[in-house]
Amino acid sequence: MIRFNGVSKHFGAVRALDVFSLEVREGLVYGLIGPNGAGKTTAMSILSTLLLPDAGTVTVDGLDVVREAGEVRGRIGYMPDFFGVYDGLRAAEYLEFFAAAYHIPPAERQRLAKMLLELVNLPDKADVYVDSLSRGMKQRLALARCLVHDPRVLILDEPASGLDPRARAEMKEIIRHLKHLSKTVLISSHILPELAEICDEVAIMDAGRLAACGTVAEITAVSRGARQMKVEVLDRAEELAGFLASRSGIAEPLVDGPAVKFFLNGERAEQAALLQEIIYAGWPVAEFGEVRRNLEEAFMAVTGEGGENIEGN
Known part of the structure; x- marks a missing residue:
C-alpha cells in the first residue's frame, strides 16, 4: 500500500x-x-x-x-x-x-x-x-x-x-x-x-x-540469536540455574531474585518441553515466559542510547 x-x-x-x-x-x-x-x-x-x-x-x-x-x-x-x-x-x-x-x-x-x-x-x-x-x-x-x-x-x-x-x-x-x-x-x-x-x-x-x-x-524482543527467557520459582532458584546450565541449547542462566533468566535456542515447542522438565524436576513454577522490553526501551536500544542493539525485519 x-x-x-x-x-x-x-x-x-x-x-x-x-x-x-x-x-x-x-x-x-x-x-x-x-x-x-x-x-x-x-x-x-x-x-x-x-x-x-x-x-x-x-x-x-x-x-x-x-x-x-x-x-x-x-x-x-x-x-x-x-x-x-x-x-x-x-x-x-x-x-x-x-x-x-x-x-x-x-x-x-x-x-x-x-x-x-x-x-x-x-x-x-x-x-x-x-x-x-x-x-x-x-x-x-x-x-x-x-x-x-x-x-x-x-x-x-x-x-x-x-x-x-x-x-x-x-x-x-x-x-x-x-x-x-x-x-x-x-x-x-x-x-x-x-x-x-x-x-x-x-x-x-x-x-x-x-x-x-x-x-x-x-x-x-531481546534478540541475541536466541530468545531470552525468565522462569520464576517459589524456592531453590540457585539450584535451578545449575540445572539449566546443564541443558543443551541454554546459555547464560542468571539468578535474579526468585527468578532465573537465560537464553534459549528454540521455538515454542522447545519452550514447552523445557517448562515440563522444570516442573517434573520438582520446582514450583510461578511464572515462565519470554523477556521483552517495552517499546521505549527498544527505541533507546536501536537509536544507540540503550547500550544494545536489536534486529528488525
Whole structure:
C-alpha cells in the first residue's frame, strides 16, 4: 500500500532522509518513531505530496507521489502535527467546507458532516464554533476533516500531541475503529506506550534511515540469536540455574531474585518441553515466559542510547 524505495532528501547540508526504504502493507496501523530530526515528518510530507524527494521513489497504492500526485491526494488523508481550524465556522460547517473542496455534491455534505462528527465522537458539537472547542476536540475534528473524501490511507503526524490522558484515549479508540473500516494508518508519535497498544507494526528511524521494523513483539524482543527467557520459582532458584546450565541449547542462566533468566535456542515447542522438565524436576513454577522490553526501551536500544542493539525485519 505504501512503499518508500531508496528515498533521500537534503535541506542544504542537512540530510533529512538517507536512502530510506520502508513498506507498509494494506490495512495496518503502522507506527513511525524516532528521535527529533530522524526524518519522520520529512517522510510524511513527501508521502503527502508536499515535498519532492531528491532521490528514490514513493508510491501509494501503486501510484507515484511525484508523477501521479493528483491521484495520490485523492487516496490519502493527511493530518500534520500543526494545523489550522477556521474559528469563524461551526464544526459541521468546517467539514462541509472541506467536502466542497473535494467536489462532494451539496446534497451529500450535511449528511457526511453528521456521519463524520459521530465517527469522532462529536455528534453534539455540530453547531458549536470551532474556536470554542477544546484542544482534544479540535484534534478529532481535524481527523474528521481528513476523512471527508473517504481516503484509503491516513497519515497522522503526532495526532495526540498536547492532549490530556482522556483525550488521548479517545483518539486511540478512533484510530482502532478506522482500522476496522479497512483504512491503512501511518502514525507518528512520541507517546510510545500508546503506539505499542494500537500499532500492528512499527518502524524506528534514526538519522534519516530505517533502523528497525517489525511487529511490536519483534521490536521489543531481546534478540541475541536466541530468545531470552525468565522462569520464576517459589524456592531453590540457585539450584535451578545449575540445572539449566546443564541443558543443551541454554546459555547464560542468571539468578535474579526468585527468578532465573537465560537464553534459549528454540521455538515454542522447545519452550514447552523445557517448562515440563522444570516442573517434573520438582520446582514450583510461578511464572515462565519470554523477556521483552517495552517499546521505549527498544527505541533507546536501536537509536544507540540503550547500550544494545536489536534486529528488525
